[in-house]
Amino acid sequence: MQVEIHGHRGARGLRPENTLPGMAHTLELGVHAIEFDVALTADGQLVLTHDLTVSAVTSADTVPAMPGDPAFPYVGKPIRSLSLAQLRTLDVGVRHPKSDADRFVRTQVPIPGTRMPTLGAVLGLVGAYGADGVRLNVELKSDPTRPDLSADPQRLTELVVAELDRHNRLDGAAILSFDWRVLRVARDLVATRYALVEKATLRPEWLGLRYEEDFGGDIAAAAASIGATTLSPDRVLVDDELMARAATARLPVAVWTVNDPDEASRMIDLGIAGIVTDYPDRMRELWARRGLSLPKPAAALRHAPA
Incomplete structure (x- = not known):
């Protein structure tokens, strides 16, 4: 039985x-796949960021990109209103929690x-790591309800695909999005496409279809209809019924975001194909206990990345 470990935003918990x-x-x-988020800057550069606005939790200002910069x-x-040069001044190596309830600040090692x-x-x-066996799960950040913040989904998708192709990584990558317009564009460009779903985005403006009316509430059938190759739901949506519908639609299920090994074990018993987690180390321990195939760790580089 092959069940994959997917590192969420790298390994957000660590x-x-x-x-x-x-x-x-x-x-x-060592993971089977590494997931990260991509958005487009004002000058057409692709950067890693989960939020379409610069997050006060994950980012801190340092100095303006140029003296007297009015955007600072x-x-x-x-x-999308900032250039790469402006965004590169941010320190994104220290978490700034909004409350004491932020669990990641207690486990995440800061790198100022x-x-x-x-x-x-x-x-x-x-x-550089030679990690050709690790799939790159690239989530394209796009919000159809906020066109003021989002890049055109066709342009964003085509730019991401072109960059993957330029690095000869297209065959080892997947395109992910909650905005299913992205998946429609990617259908003829990338072989692997994940339909992300959560309760908040099960709406026509996100899916581009009426999944309740046209598919009887069967989100797996809806995802298959737009060419998704994997269904990737929020953990709270996963139950026997969803798994049965995904099996009927012939879609594997990669569930997010699961950090508790006991919950992950229950998901494995339900038949999921992958666990998206902030703590790949915990999942590796679970995989070892259950006798599941573990992905090979990459050998450390001599020089740490900046």
Whole structure:
């Protein structure tokens, strides 16, 4: 039985999310796939960021990109309104929790001075590790309800695909999105496409279809209809019924975000194909206990990424 471990935003529970040090640590732990988020800057560059505005939790201003920059400070500004040079001034290596309930600040090792990487830099890092067997799960950040924050989905998808192709990583990558317009564009461009779903986005503006009316509430059938090759639901949506519908639609299920090994074990028993987790180290321990196939860790590089 093959069940995959997917590192979420690298390994968000262990290192700063969507960063080169985070990706490096995840590769060295050993995962089947590494997931990260990509958005487009004002000058057409692809950067790793989960949020379409600069997050005050994961980012801190340092200095303006140029003296007297009217856009400074950059935290809270839309990613698409800022250039790569402006975004590269941010320190994204230290978490700034909004409350004491933030669990990641207790387990995530801070790496001050870390900068927001480009997609090209991440692909270069993966190449330097020789991690050809690790699939790159690239989530394209797009919100159809906020066109003021989102890039055109066709342009965003085509730019990501072109960058993957330039690094010879297209065959070892998957395109993921909650905005199913992205998946429709990717259908003829990338072989592996994940339909992300959660309760908040089970709406026509996100899916581009009426899954309740046209598919009787069968989200797996809806995902298959737009060419998804994997269904990737929020953990709270996964039950026997969803798994049965996914099997009928011939879609494997990769569930997110599961950090508790006991819950992960229950998901494995339900028949999921992959666990997306902030803690790949915990999942590796579970995989070992259950006798599941473990992904090989990448050998450490001599020089740590910045």
